[in-house]
Amino acid sequence: MIASIVQQVVVTILTAILVENLVLSKFLGMCPFLGVTQKTSTAAGMGVAVTFVIVVTAGLAWVLNTTLLVPNKMEYLQTMTYILIIAALVQFVETVVRKFVPPLYKALGIYLPLITTNCAVLGVPLLNTSKNYDLGMCLVYSFGAGAGFTLALILFSGVRERMDRADIPATLKGIPSALFAATLVSMSFFGFQGLFQ
Amino acid sequence: MSSHAAPATAAPKPWDIVVAGLIKENPTLKMILGCCPTLAVTTAAGNGLGMGLATASVLMFSNMAISMLRNVIPEKVRIPSYIIIIAGFVTVVMYVLKAWLPELDKALGIYIPLIVANCILLARAEMFAAKYKPLPSFLDGLAMGLGFTLALFSISTVREILGNGTWFGIVLTKNLWTPAVLMILPPGGFFAFGLVITAMNKLTNGKIEAPHCATCSPEDGSCLDLVGAKK
Numbered sequence: 001m002i003a004s005i006v007q008q009v010v011v012t013i014l015t016a017i018l019v020e021n022l023v024l025s026k027f028l029g030m031c032p033f034l035g036v037t038q039k040t041s042t043a044a045g046m047g048v049a050v051t052f053v054i055v056v057t058a059g060l061a062w063v064l065n066t067t068l069l070v071p072n073k074m075e076y077l078q079t080m081t082y083i084l085i086i087a088a089l090v091q092f093v094e095t096v097v098r099k100f101v102p103p104l105y106k107a108l109g110i111y112l113p114l115i116t117t118n119c120a121v122l123g124v125p126l127l128n129t130s131k132n133y134d135l136g137m138c139l140v141y142s143f144g145a146g147a148g149f150t151l152a153l154i155l156f157s158g159v160r161e162r163m164d165r166a167d168i169p170a171t172l173k174g175i176p177s178a179l180f181a182a183t184l185v186s187m188s189f190f191g192f193q194g195l196f197q
Numbered sequence: 198m199s200s201h202a203a204p205a206t207a208a209p210k211p212w213d214i215v216v217a218g219l220i221k222e223n224p225t226l227k228m229i230l231g232c233c234p235t236l237a238v239t240t241a242a243g244n245g246l247g248m249g250l251a252t253a254s255v256l257m258f259s260n261m262a263i264s265m266l267r268n269v270i271p272e273k274v275r276i277p278s279y280i281i282i283i284a285g286f287v288t289v290v291m292y293v294l295k296a297w298l299p300e301l302d303k304a305l306g307i308y309i310p311l312i313v314a315n316c317i318l319l320a321r322a323e324m325f326a327a328k329y330k331p332l333p334s335f336l337d338g339l340a341m342g343l344g345f346t347l348a349l350f351s352i353s354t355v356r357e358i359l360g361n362g363t364w365f366g367i368v369l370t371k372n373l374w375t376p377a378v379l380m381i382l383p384p385g386g387f388f389a390f391g392l393v394i395t396a397m398n399k400l401t402n403g404k405i406e407a408p409h410c411a412t413c414s415p416e417d418g419s420c421l422d423l424v425g426a427k428k
Contacts, residue, residue: 025383030232031316076292079310080284087277116276119233119314126307171399175229179391186384 009140011196016144018192022120023152024185029120033153034178036111038164043157047150049111051143053093054124057086058142061125062135082125090116120149156185208333218340224317225348226397231317234308235349236386242365245353246346247301251294252312253342255286259318260338262286263326279322280313287312317345348393355389356380 022028029050036046061082069075094112098105115121124145128138159181168177209217224230234252239245262282263270270278291309294302302309312318321341326334357363360380362370370376379385 027233027237027383027386028311030236034229034232076288079288079291079313080281083280083284083313084277087280116280117314117316117319119311122314123307123311126310130307171395176391176395176398179387179394183384183387183391186387187379190382190384 008137012137012140013144013147015196016141017148017151018189019195021148021152021189022123022145023149024182024189026123028123029118029149032118032120033156033182034175037153037157037160037178040154040157040161043153044150045107046111047146047153050115050118050120050149051146053086053090053112053115054121054146054149055139055142056093057082057089057121058125058128059135059139060085060089062128062133062138065129078126078129082122085125086121087116120145152185152189156182159185208329211333211336214333214337215340218337218342218344219347220344220401222341223344223348223397224320224341225345226394227401228320229394230320231315231345232390233311234315235352236383236390238305238308239349239353239356239386239389240381241304241357241361241363242350242353244301244304245349247298248305248308249342249346249349251290251305251309252315252317253339253346255283255290255312256318256321256342256345257335257338259283259286260321260326260334261331263322264329264331264334267327275327276319276323279319283318283322284313317341352389352393355393356385359389360385 016022020026023030023033032046032050037043064081064085065078069077069081090112094105097112124142127145128141131141133141160178163177163181172180208214218224222228225232225235231252234248238248259279259282263279266278266282287310290312291302294305294309321337325337329337354364357365358369360376360378360382362368362374362376377385380389
């Protein structure tokens with residue numbers, strides 16, 4: 001019994017990180033992927049902040065969806081509810097963290113406002129709803145998705161730090177070269193396809 | 198913020214709005230906004246076109262509604278207000294697609310509700326609809342939406358022809374070459390987007406405009422500015 005639960009948890013997390021990576025195979029959270037990966041330290045900070053917000057919003061969205069929206073046949077308000085949860089929660093987290101954990105605010109504070117319009121944060125609750133997870137699996141999957149996001153950002157920032165010193169033709173400088181590099185990183189993750197069948 | 202200080206600013210001429218939306222300030226190819234759907238749903242030309250038009254219809258109406266309410270919405274809560282207005286129109290479009298185009302709705306999946314988080318909509322609300330009258334805002338939404346559609350259509354055309362040998366499902370390359378399946382897989386999305394942007398860069402001889410959301414970098418704070426958090 002316990003062994004099968006553990007197995008399910010491990011498989012879900014590894015699938016979310018490697019096989020269905022949020023950034024590299026679902027293309028969610030492209031803006032921070034292209035935007036804050038110039039330095040590994042910023043990439044890691046953004047990754048941790050996003051993971052935290054994803055797990056909390058996904059849990060809250062699940063609770064509101066199953067207790068309020070579905071019993072009252074108001075599923076059409078899902079998108080609006082989820083985006084409101086995200087906007088309110090980001091504000092709330094920012095205020096609480098600033099008041100009670102100043103060092104954490106100093107490290108993550110600048111990333112929080114950016115998260116409101118991050119499609120990864122909205123995408124994970126929507127994916128959870130479409131997969132019909134229960135609360136436990138929903139939290140596990142959300143954590144895995146956030147970890148996958150963090151891993152992709154950190155790996156890609158490593159590639160970009162090296163590209164800084166490369167001699168790149170003017171037409172390809174900036175975004176185009178970053179996209180071609182992302183092609184290669186995405187291709188390497190493609191090797192994990194079919195890991196768990 | 199200047200957006201509310203001068204509500205009577207004359208809007209740009211209609212023709213300029215159209216040229217800006219389609220080419221000069223193309224939201225995808227020049228401003229690099231809304232990358233997620235650009236990469237995710239462009240596996241077939243039909244999907245790219247459908248996603249583009251769905252986003253365009255949301256953008257037209259959200260721009261118009263936000264412009265009508267621009268003098269009513271308090272400055273401090275404008276971003277959440279814009280997001281709620283946008284989410285309302287997205288929900289309408291989502292259910293219209295579910296009712297009349299169920300195959301397209303299935304192919305686009307969660308990327309339809311994710312239009313809410315597409316930075317193009319928030320960027321146009323902040324940069325255009327909050328400053329100008331409803332009609333020019335509607336036109337701006339239409340032009341920007343069509344510019345987005347144009348970009349998605351060209352990227353999905355490249356991907357479908359190279360990756361599947363078809364275009365809108367019509368077989369084109371039967372005896373010419375074996376399609377490179379990689380192009381319709383995730384890595385091909387990055388590659389095709391990179392190719393199209395490179396071509397656009399070369400053709401227009403210009404550098405890509407200072408992107409807003411793609412460089413949400415804390416250092417230069419362009420996106421922080423958009424969400425009103427800059428200290």
